Amino acid sequence: MGDDALTALLRPLWLIDIFHSVWEAGGAWGVKGHEDSCAIMHHMVRGSCVITFEDDSEPVDLYEGDLAIFPHGTAHSFSAGRGAHTTPLSALVPNVSPGESGLVRVGTPPYGTRMLCASLRYSPLTEPGLYGELPRIIVLRRSMLEGEPLLMSTLGALPSEIGRTAPGARLVALRAFETVFVLSLRVALEQLTEQSPALRVLRHQGISKALMAIHGSYAEPWTVETLARKAGMSRSAFSHQFKDLVGETPMRHLTARRLQEAKRLLSDTPMAQHEIAQRVGYRSQVGFHQAFRKEFDTTPGTFRSEREVERVDESP
Known part of the structure; x- marks a missing residue:
């Protein structure tokens, strides 16, 4: 059933471009994101961070190896800890274009935290359909990812792949991130239904x-x-x-x-x-x-x- 629901979720969507970056952070750092019409992904390669939203909801802790997906691009902040001062995302990565990649450093050295981030932009001509039922954040813990060899191997290869300039590198990166996104939603539908009413409905x-x-x-x-x-x-x-x-x-x-x-x-x-x-x-x-x-x-x-x-x- 999970595969049927997943197919219905993703059928109207077509990934057309992506911005990806590697973040390194140290000290008392914080970044304030904005609402965006795309899906967002944060993978904690090293260290940890805290995700907060603009409402009074409980903060979400991400630890090394965890993966967070924001299906609707919901505005959120990520920082070294609760109550940290945040810098607007637009001040750190101004004038970025889809398809670009980069290294972003925030806070002060030594940079003990490392995170792979991506904004996945889907065609604006498609209807949201069942995709709109997804929760604003899906967190896959490291223990869940370790049971998914294809997802783990694709995640592990992304940092080296996005730095390549070989022919077709941009398209390969685009499809690799889309693979991570699809596999992540499949894991969520299989393992997180008890934690999320929205996913329980879809399951x-x-x-x-x-x-x-x-x-x-x-x-x-x-x-x-x-x-x-x-x-x-x-x-x-x-x-x-x-x-x-x-x-x-x-x-x-x-x-x-x-x-x-x-x-x-x-x-x-x-x-x-x-x-x-x-x-x-x-x-x-x-x-x-x-x-x-x-x-x-x-x-x-x-x-x-x-x-x-x-x-x-x-x-x-």
Whole structure:
């Protein structure tokens, strides 16, 4: 089941470029990252660090050999310890271009901490689909990685591979990092479901099938009954299990997915509203209009107009 869910997670994504770097740190160091539209990876080659987010959530400790994946590029800081002063990432690696590689030093020598970092940029033309269900951070401990020979060997080869200038080196590095990313998600689906509600949902044989249907075919006229059949469960068992794992009813989740896509189409395309309504699964424009207003407290037309104004203001 893990492989099926993993395929559904990654099918809409296409890795198009990457920025990777080796970090060396010493003393009382800290780096404040920013929200980014990519997946981020930190591999602790030597030493340790602390990951913190902008909310009040518990910090995450990374130790030598650990691997942290941020599927959505969620803003976070990494530092020598809790409460450390942080330097903005943009001040340390300004004006970087995809495909570039580099060595970044932060703090003061001796540089006892060494970390391999990467930003994996996916095509903006693809839809997030089931991928959006992943948690903001996935941590694979060294003990987990040691049981994955292909993942370990690829990770071990990355530092030397990214420094090469041989023909095709950039493409090889791109695919090597993508291999690490895919294998890491597979390990997470196999071993971390008890620690993460989001991963537990994706691992559940029946509920994950229903989620794949909702995210991949949201325009279909799904009902609780047809989704339950898709999941291979009775209606009552499916409804109870879905709400328990996902946190909302199947139809509420379907509505949110449809309106999420409608919002994207209103923002990024000139498609007429009645066409958008049909594209996301509404039989009438009135029903679409009412659902959109209830969800976002604004009408589709007003939302589109406001986005057009924002784009004009953002243009040089």
